Amino acid sequence: MTEIPNKFTSELTSILGKKYVYAEPEKLEAYNFDGTEFRYLPGLVVEPETTEQISQLMKLSSNYRIPVIPRGAGTGVTGGALAIHGGVILSLLRMDKILEIDDISMVAKVQPGVINFEFQEAVKEKGLYYPPDPASYETSSIGGNIAEDAGGPHCFKYGTTRDYILGLEIVLADGTIMKTGVQTRKGVVGFDLTNLIIGSEGTLAIVTEAILRLIPLPGKTITLLTSFPDILTLTGSLSAITRNRIVPAALEFLDSNCVNIVRDKIPIKIPTNFSTLLIIDLDGEGNELERQIEVVGNICIDNGASDVLIADSSQKRKGLWDVRRKFREIIKENTNFKRGEDVTVPIRQIPALIQNCEKIARKHGFVNYNYGHLGDGNVHVNLTHQEKNVQIVQKSELAAREIFELSVSLGGTISGEHGIGITKKDFLDPDQRSGSRQNRFVHLVPCCSTIAWQHHHQNRTSHSVLA
Ligand SMILES: Cc1cc2nc3c(=O)[nH]c(=O)nc-3n(C[C@H](O)[C@H](O)[C@H](O)COP(=O)(O)OP(=O)(O)OC[C@H]3O[C@@H](n4cnc5c(N)ncnc54)[C@H](O)[C@@H]3O)c2cc1C
Structure with missing residues (x-):
């Protein structure tokens, strides 16, 4: 664990004020978790209010070689916001202001601690729409969404967080404050540093401000619910829908095991031999929406x-x-052990992915629940067990590795939206990177200019040496 010298704490306190630097164990405990099951106590928690304070914090941490872990709402499911080597948790939730919504330019400027849902509601009042909607949208922060390039059900039609970020203000590990990108809807000057930062999980820079692209609010949205005999027939309907020039706003599925636990919770009677549920959102206006409903x-x-x-x-x-x-x-309520992965494959490979995941799960003694973003080929593969012990955890590691290998062999990637964090870092070896975005991660790590950062830099660096 990183030792935090008293001198560092007192210098930090003079930058941020006593009220916003915590070292009391009971306060630190409020930051020892995220959406994973892991728990790590940080050495300090700080809550800055300005970019300048973050810049000074980073300069100081670099000098003392203390890790700094940026943190939004702590809903991440891969452990990226955990202080696994101790150090400083940098909470961005005090920087929670929507600075501007320009409804003529359809552009907004926000601080990173703004909660996705609150931002969506604020732009809706102006007739505008910010589509990225992770299932955690009611609690997760825009900064965390940017760091993870979060996606959600409506990303099938509208794209992920990445598609709505025009520019950023960031603080680098040595405290340098930088602006990237543009405030305009177009801009091609220089390297695309904005896209480099999006999805970098807090390893390259701290996002302190973001310029977001907005679109007009869709007219009306309706939801269709239906069930299919199996995943193969369901996937077959997908291409027929798009051939009819319809892109559903969302296209989500639940497999038979999932259906069995929600039968009583949904307002549709699913025939017992119909095992796969499909939720389709369609949006639009008047006759065009009617046409979509009819055709789909x-x-x-x-x-x-x-x-x-x-x-x-x-x-x-x-x-x-x-x-x-x-x-x-x-x-989770229905089981004692759950491990969830979010592999993503080309849409035509979804049946092969699901059938083989079921086999892998059975081989290792797990019950397998699959659901997720059918339109994106992004499947939440869940391995569950009624017991929870070391052997089960080890078996789940083996099963997860096989699932990742399967996904990559089908032309897919090991994560569609949850990121790498600490939970998947060991899977970033050269053989598993082909065709996936992960290889960019591995090669970029050595560019990081400081060691006053999170542990997973170090791990990734060792992987890049292997490569
Ligand atoms: C119930 C549930 C459902 C979920 N559903 C989805 C889903 O549908 N789609 C999806 O994509 N994800 C989903 N997630 C995962 C998670 O909510 C997202 O990754 C979200 O974007 C994390 O935001 P956060 O504010 O909680 O970030 P945190 O968990 O606090 O941090 C996540 C990562 O971002 C970094 N970070 C945070 N803020 C900044 C910043 N300002 N600058 C630099 N780095 C930063 C952290 O260091 C960490 O590595 C879900 C999680 C839960 C618990």
């Missing part, structure tokens, strides 16, 4: 779906989406 409904029925239920009121839609968004917790 018919395609589903023609491809062997059961009845197609239409949820046209916001209350009915909320009921359905609550079940989908809370599925992670629903699985």
Whole structure:
């Protein structure tokens, strides 16, 4: 564990004020967790209010070689916000201001601690839409979303966080404050540093401000709910839908094991031999929306779906989406051990992925629940067990490795949205990087100019040496 010298703490206190530097164990405990099951107590927690304070903090930490871990709302599911070597947790939640919403330029400027849901509500009041909607959108921060390039159900039609970031203000490890990108909807001057920072999980820089692109609020959204005999027939309907020039706003599925635990929670009777549930959001105006409903409904029925239920009121839609968004917790309630991965494959490979994941899970003694973003080929593969002990954890490691290898062999990648953090860093070896975005990560790490950073730099650096 990193030792924190008293002199460092007192210098930090003079930068941030006594109120915003914590070392009391009970206060540190509020920052020892994230969305994983791991717990690590930091040495200090700081809550800056300005970019300048963060810059001074980073200069000081670099001098003392103390790790600094940026943290938003702590909902990350790969451990990136945990202080696994101690050090300083840099909480960005005090920097929570929406600085500007320009409804003419359709651009907004926010601080990193703004909560996604609050931002979505604020732009909605101006008739605008910010689509990135991770299932954690009610609690996760825009800074954390940028650091993870978070996605969500509506990314199928609208893209992930990356597609809505025009520019950033960042602080580098040595305290340098930098602006990247533009405040305009276009801009091609210089290297694209903005995209380099998005998805870098707090390893390259701290995001202290973001310029976000907005779009007009879609007219009306309706949700269709239907079920299919199996994943193969379901995937078949997908290409028929897009061939009809329709891109659903969201296209989410739940497999048979998932369906079995939510049968009573959803307002549709699913025939027992229909094992895969599909949730489709369509959005648009008037006749065009009617056409989409008609075409998509018919395609589903023609491809062997059961009845197609239409949820046209916001209350009915909320009921359905609550079940989908809370599925992670629903699985947890039904089991003692759960390991979730978010592998992503080309859409045509989804049936092969799911069938083989089921085999891998069975081989290692797990019950397998699959659900997720069908339209993006992003499947949340969950391995569960009624017991929880060291052997089960070890077996889940083996099974996860096989699932990652499977995904890469199908042309996919080991994470579509949750990132690498500490939970997947050991899987970033050269053989598993082909065709995936991860290889960029590995090679970039040595560029990081300081060691006053998180542990996973060190681990990644060792991987890059292997490469
Ligand atoms: C129930 C549940 C559902 C989820 N569903 C989804 C989903 O549908 N899609 C999805 O993509 N993710 C999902 N997640 C994962 C998580 O919510 C996202 O990764 C989210 O973007 C994390 O935001 P946060 O504010 O909680 O970040 P944190 O957990 O605090 O941090 C996450 C990472 O970002 C870094 N970071 C945070 N803020 C900054 C900053 N300002 N500058 C630099 N680095 C920073 C941290 O160091 C860490 O590495 C889910 C999590 C839960 C618990």
